[in-house]
Amino acid sequence: MAHKGREKASRVRESLRDLPSVEKLLQTPELAKLVAAWSQPLVADYVREVIDSSRNDVSRGGSVPAIEEITRRVEAALGRYTRHFLGRVVNGTGIIIHTNLGRSPLGEEVLSHMSEIACGYSNLEYDLELGKRGKRGTHIYELLNKLIGCEASLAVNNNAAAVFLILSSLAKKREVIVSRGELVQIGGGFRIPEIMKSSGAKLIEVGTTNKTSIEDYRRNVGDKTALLLKVHQSNFQMEGFVESASVKELACLSKEAGVPLVVDLGSGVLLNTEEFGFEHEPTPQEIIRSGADVVSFSGDKLLGGPQAGIIVGKKRFVDRLAEDPLFRTLRLDKLVISGLERVLLQYLKGDATEKVPIWRMVATSLEELEKRAQAIVGKITNPRLKLEIGEGRSSTGGGSLPGATIPSVVIVLNSDLSPDEIASRMRALKPPVLGRIEGDRFLIDLRTVLGDEDGILIEHLNAL
Numbered sequence: 001m002a003h004k005g006r007e008k009a010s011r012v013r014e015s016l017r018d019l020p021s022v023e024k025l026l027q028t029p030e031l032a033k034l035v036a037a038w039s040q041p042l043v044a045d046y047v048r049e050v051i052d053s054s055r056n057d058v059s060r061g062g063s064v065p066a067i068e069e070i071t072r073r074v075e076a077a078l079g080r081y082t083r084h085f086l087g088r089v090v091n092g093t094g095i096i097i098h099t100n101l102g103r104s105p106l107g108e109e110v111l112s113h114m115s116e117i118a119c120g121y122s123n124l125e126y127d128l129e130l131g132k133r134g135k136r137g138t139h140i141y142e143l144l145n146k147l148i149g150c151e152a153s154l155a156v157n158n159n160a161a162a163v164f165l166i167l168s169s170l171a172k173k174r175e176v177i178v179s180r181g182e183l184v185q186i187g188g189g190f191r192i193p194e195i196m197k198s199s200g201a202k203l204i205e206v207g208t209t210n211k212t213s214i215e216d217y218r219r220n221v222g223d224k225t226a227l228l229l230k231v232h233q234s235n236f237q238m239e240g241f242v243e244s245a246s247v248k249e250l251a252c253l254s255k256e257a258g259v260p261l262v263v264d265l266g267s268g269v270l271l272n273t274e275e276f277g278f279e280h281e282p283t284p285q286e287i288i289r290s291g292a293d294v295v296s297f298s299g300d301k302l303l304g305g306p307q308a309g310i311i312v313g314k315k316r317f318v319d320r321l322a323e324d325p326l327f328r329t330l331r332l333d334k335l336v337i338s339g340l341e342r343v344l345l346q347y348l349k350g351d352a353t354e355k356v357p358i359w360r361m362v363a364t365s366l367e368e369l370e371k372r373a374q375a376i377v378g379k380i381t382n383p384r385l386k387l388e389i390g391e392g393r394s395s396t397g398g399g400s401l402p403g404a405t406i407p408s409v410v411i412v413l414n415s416d417l418s419p420d421e422i423a424s425r426m427r428a429l430k431p432p433v434l435g436r437i438e439g440d441r442f443l444i445d446l447r448t449v450l451g452d453e454d455g456i457l458i459e460h461l462n463a464l
Contacts, residue, residue: 019054020051025067028067046077050070092434093445094408095448097358105358110342153311156308156309156331160195160309164195167200168200170317174225174226176228177204179212180206180208181210206219227261228259231264247292248290263287284297294317304352306336306340375454393406410445412442419440429464433456
């Protein structure tokens with residue numbers, strides 16, 4: 001028995017010696033390509049993991065895997081890791097501003113300008129006329145002032161930062177009056193009460209969840225009141241026995257009490273949403289005209305630009321925000337400034353529905369979507385798929401226009417696979433295709449599939 005044990009141990013040692021070294025594996029053509037794509041340190045780590053796992057298998061009596069098998073396992077492990085890197089995704093969900101998919105896509109003209117700025121030097125903080133240091137972002141503030149019709153404007157890296165800056169600068173250690181029905185939470189756990197506490201402001205809740213009148217605000221205004229805050233319920237709706245004070249009512253109280261009125265609009269649409277079949281959504285222009293002193297909204301939602309938090313309003317308040325040391329920690333970089341500049345110009349020129357992708361999607365007719373669907377289905381030869389063209393509803397998403405949808409055209413995938421299996425296989429493609437499951441059917445909503453992605457859909461569906 002002892003002799004057999006020694007023989008077994010000897011065979012294991014010989015087998016372990018047959019395992020290829022990390023260096024030898026990295027020199028194989030297959031792994032050399034991975035090194036070129038992902039770097040030597042990253043690939044080497046996964047090679048060591050596979051070798052260690054193989055060593056354990058051999059020690060327990062297993063056979064030495066061929067180099068091809070080791071390479072396959074390294075490729076699979078690296079593939080699982082690199083899928084977490086940012087990459088293109090085809091959005092067939094029908095959610096136009098999809099927070100998990102990067103919110104609003106940027107248009108070609110915007111990307112071209114951003115690329116030009118990114119690839120060289122720019123006059124980010126240089127006054128070409130005076131030949132000396134200038135101020136960052138002044139040109140986008142001028143564009144915002146023209147678009148919104150406000151005295152002054154400012155931009156930071158997102159709307160949560162904008163709200164935090166406003167509260168910290170204008171209301172630290174003082175009271176802020178807010179309706180209980182507007183103490184909202186947005187994605188990622190961001191809650192108005194928590195950000196107010198972090199800013200140093202003291203929250204004064206008035207009214208009830210469903211009913212808050214102007215008198216509820218008036219009864220709570222006092223010497224310690226720093227501002228009145230109205231938060232737009234941009235990601236939910238209340239119906240039935242409800243009441244809320246209007247911006248105009250709050251603006252009158254604001255003047256009467258001598259405290260500023262701040263409105264957090266959230267998504268910040270600049271166009272008339274009724275023209276696109278949605279219910280009316282208040283715009284920053286309207287809110288400023290109604291008497292608000294400071295308004296904040298997002299740049300990467302219904303505006304359709306890069307991520308930013310935009311602040312507009314009375315000059316005396318906006319200037320205070322710009323002078324706060326906190327502003328420097330929240331300011332925009334050159335790429336966001338360049339992208340925002342081009343998007344704002346498109347609005348000023350009246351080109352938003354043609355050049356801002358989210359509005360181009362919204363404005364696309366059902367006839368055009370139907371034509372695209374017919375062209376795609378006509379090129380599918382996959383015998384395991386039976387495709388149907390149907391009607392659907394697309395939504396804005398991204399905490400914008402809650403509950404609002406518009407008609408769309410969908411491609412329904414019928415197969416011997418379950419909808420969940422189809423969805424899983426579609427996510428595994430390169431680039432992945434995301435759809436939605438409705439009524440035990442997997443479907444792709446064409447309103448959110450970009451025009452140049454139809455060819456990708458055809459290729460993927462034929463290979464599924």
